[in-house]
Amino acid sequence: MTNRYMLAQLPTPLEPLTRLSAFLGGPPLYIKRDDQTGLAFGGNKTRKLEFLIADALAQKADVLLTAGAAQSNHCRQTAAAAVRAGLKCVLVLGGSAPGSPNGNLLLDQLLGAEIHWTERERRAERMEELAEEIRKEGKRPYVIPIGGSNGVGAQGYVLAMQELVAQIKNTGIHPDTIVVASSSGGTQAGMVLGAKLYGYEGKILGISIDKGDRGPERYEVELAEIANSTAEVMEVDVRVTPEDFFLDYGYLGDGYGIVGFTEREAIALMARHEGILLDPVYTGRAFGAIVKNAKAGMYGSTLFWHTGGAAALFAYGKDL
Ligand SMILES: Cc1ncc(COP(=O)(O)O)c(C=O)c1O
Known part of the structure; x- marks a missing residue:
């Protein structure tokens, strides 16, 4: 592992979304508060x-x-x-x-x-x-x-998985699936490598924010490259393949940064049931996937990894 320059307030909280889970009428929902990493409004x-x-x-x-x-x-x-x-x-x-x-x-x-x-x-x-x-x-x-998505930066999310695995042990919370917004890839790549290293066995589902299903040049290949370069930087023996990555490409909407019903509904539900602010570009879209699945009765115990971004809300007043 390379050196680390301390910037974040860690560990970030792992909390139940009690009111929102009850409202959606499904299995328990949890949130990992990386919107609270602390540096000038925080984020992943x-x-x-x-x-x-x-x-x-x-x-x-x-x-x-x-x-x-x-x-x-x-x-x-x-x-x-x-x-x-x-x-x-x-x-x-x-x-x-x-x-x-x-x-x-x-x-x-x-x-x-x-x-x-x-x-x-x-x-x-x-x-x-x-x-x-x-x-x-x-x-x-x-x-x-x-x-910041390369082998050096993604180390942060390898260690974030170590942090989560310790919290899971201490709290008894056992999410079957982690849902996270995925765009330049370093977050999901680090998490998938970290899951292998520290023994998280649930599914990690990336909600693609801006990349469609691109055939042989697929995003999964890029994610595996970032994760393997991270493994090299950290000098660990584990390697991953594109098949280790799960993505949902169903939430691209009208394009990057274009707010639609999905984002508006997700932001309103999280704000009004939990007092937590999502952002209009990434987490609104990713949490929208959970809302849609919950409405269809199609999810188990789920951890939403909040990656921050609420500062952008102020630039999206008209769309919200
Ligand atoms: C709030 C937020 N969530 C998620 C992401 C996606 O993370 P990554 O680029 O590591 O895939 C970003 C950055 O692009 C972001 O700003």
């Missing part, structure tokens, strides 16, 4: 950043460079982590600057990140260009891929 990226920041510091980097959508939770947490570690943060965001910043974008600015806008498809390329410019200025950039 904080666990990955503990390892990415440690790696950046080990490489003597002085600038963190990453990319995402205008409302990226990953970018907001990276900007905050950079501040904590005394590094500069440069963000490449897809699209163009809105008239008035809101949600995560407002927070990126408050956290002092330098922001560059480009077309969505050019973000990785633009990061490389900026890295080159930073090097020419005599500084050392550390490039974090979109979502």
Whole structure:
């Protein structure tokens, strides 16, 4: 395992969703509160950043460079982590600057990140260009891929599974299935590797947020690559295959970041029955899958892994 730079408040709570389970009339529902990891409104990226920041510091980097959508939770947490570690943060965001910043974008600015806008498809390329410019200025950039999803970052979710397995032992809560939003893959990849390493035997179901079923280039192949590269970084013998990954591609709706009935209903149910806020892009969609299955009487004891993102709610007022 590589070094770790402590950023998150751990362990995050594992709690029953008593009122919502009763309302949906099915088996027990639980929640793992990674929206409470604590760094500038928290979220799943904080666990990955503990390892990415440690790696950046080990490489003597002085600038963190990453990319995402205008409302990226990953970018907001990276900007905050950079501040904590005394590094500069440069963000490449897809699209163009809105008239008035809101949600995560407002927070990126408050956290002092330098922001560059480009077309969505050019973000990785633009990061490389900026890295080159930073090097020419005599500084050392550390490039974090979109979502922090590589073998270094995903270590955070391997350890999150170790944390969960300990909580399961202590609480007697036994979820048959874990449901989690899946997009750049590091979260699910780390969890599946962690499940093998620490002995969680239930199913881990990723709700695909933005990737369709892509034939031989399938997302499952990418997930297995991230997990195996994580195993190499951690120097453990376990390996996974694409068949170890379970995905539901039925919730892509009208596309990434487009809020529909599924997200609106899930956000309202969680807020009104549990006082917990989901986000409009990831967790609203993923929890929507649980709501749909619950209505159809099609689920067992389920743990919803809340990955954060509620700061984006403020940028989605009109859609909600
Ligand atoms: C709130 C939230 N949930 C889930 C995800 C998906 O995690 P991953 O990119 O590791 O698949 C993200 C990031 O993209 C996110 O911001």
